[in-house]
Amino acid sequence: MTFAENSASDRYEFGANWASFVDNHYSAERRRMATDKLLSFLGKTSLEGMDFLDIGSGSGLHSLAAFDAKADRIHSFDLDPLSVTTTGKLRHLAGDPPNWTVERGNVLDAVYLETLGTWSLVYSWGVLHHTGAMWQAVENAARRVAPGGLFFIALYSSNVVKPSAEFWLDVKRRYNASSPRRRRWMEYWYIWRFDLGRNPLQLPQLVKRIHEKKKGRGMSYMTDIRDWLGGWPMEFADDQAVIDFLKERFDFELVRISTGEACTEFLFQSTSGPPSKPA
Ligand SMILES: C[S@@+](CC[C@H](N)C(=O)[O-])C[C@H]1O[C@@H](n2cnc3c(N)ncnc32)[C@H](O)[C@@H]1O
Numbered sequence: 001m002t003f004a005e006n007s008a009s010d011r012y013e014f015g016a017n018w019a020s021f022v023d024n025h026y027s028a029e030r031r032r033m034a035t036d037k038l039l040s041f042l043g044k045t046s047l048e049g050m051d052f053l054d055i056g057s058g059s060g061l062h063s064l065a066a067f068d069a070k071a072d073r074i075h076s077f078d079l080d081p082l083s084v085t086t087t088g089k090l091r092h093l094a095g096d097p098p099n100w101t102v103e104r105g106n107v108l109d110a111v112y113l114e115t116l117g118t119w120s121l122v123y124s125w126g127v128l129h130h131t132g133a134m135w136q137a138v139e140n141a142a143r144r145v146a147p148g149g150l151f152f153i154a155l156y157s158s159n160v161v162k163p164s165a166e167f168w169l170d171v172k173r174r175y176n177a178s179s180p181r182r183r184r185w186m187e188y189w190y191i192w193r194f195d196l197g198r199n200p201l202q203l204p205q206l207v208k209r210i211h212e213k214k215k216g217r218g219m220s221y222m223t224d225i226r227d228w229l230g231g232w233p234m235e236f237a238d239d240q241a242v243i244d245f246l247k248e249r250f251d252f253e254l255v256r257i258s259t260g261e262a263c264t265e266f267l268f269q270s271t272s273g274p275p276s277k278p279a
Helices: 014-025 028-042 063-067 081-093 110-115 133-144 164-176 180-195 199-215 222-229 239-250
Strands: 052-054 073-080 102-104 120-127 145-156 254-258 263-270
Touching: 014 081, 028 063, 028 199, 028 263, 052 063, 063 073, 063 081, 063 102, 063 120, 073 081, 081 102, 110 239, 120 133, 133 145, 133 164, 133 239, 145 239, 145 254, 164 180, 164 222, 180 199, 180 222, 199 222, 239 254, 239 263
Parallel strands: 052 073, 052 120, 073 102, 120 145
Antiparallel strands: 145 263, 254 263
């Protein structure tokens, strides 16, 4: 089951949130944590010998993680110009390496994607459900995976969303239509209702969870709350439907899955080349 909302005209300003994350929260510690998490989910100690395509790079922290993990070649692209600028800032921090390119691009633009060729590791974390055409985006991204290559994606799961996908789609519509002041109020409302469960005694557990989030992918608690409340357009995917889709269309095998959080992480391996039949 998929809950689709295809109105991409009132897109959330993802790039502004990522620019603020890098300006206010970037640290060497987050950089290291992002690398550790990337490698651990891939079950690798380095990306030597692999190339890395980062679709919807956002802050660029995970492209930087791939650089630190010694990927041979990295290409990062994002639809939002501020995400592109922010990813460029982190590339600059890495010394402007010639084997890392950053540009504006749209995962729904099949002609652009074709120019990129195929990659031994295609990464798209928390992106494809924000395009307004999630299944097309999954398909376009999967076509960039080289034969035998890896496909690491994360998608909002309809299996775990509470109270319901419709509830959150409505909250997101309201958040995007709100003034900055009202948005701030909604962020506090979210923390009070969902992270504290309306119980101030939950504060110590929340502080622990915030620390663990940083340990996870190196992200920041408030950046993620804004991304969650604002992220638009938005769809949710059933975990098994994702696995079946990639098996049926591409013969991708599921290597690893991490569920239970808002985003399910999937690692697939291509067993052959991209399918010859068009979508
Ligand atoms: C939730 S953020 C995730 C960023 C990053 N992948 C991460 O894990 O931190 C989603 C990103 O996808 C980008 N995005 C949305 N639609 C896109 C599209 N059609 N093509 C490329 N990027 C897109 C947004 O601009 C945003 O930077």
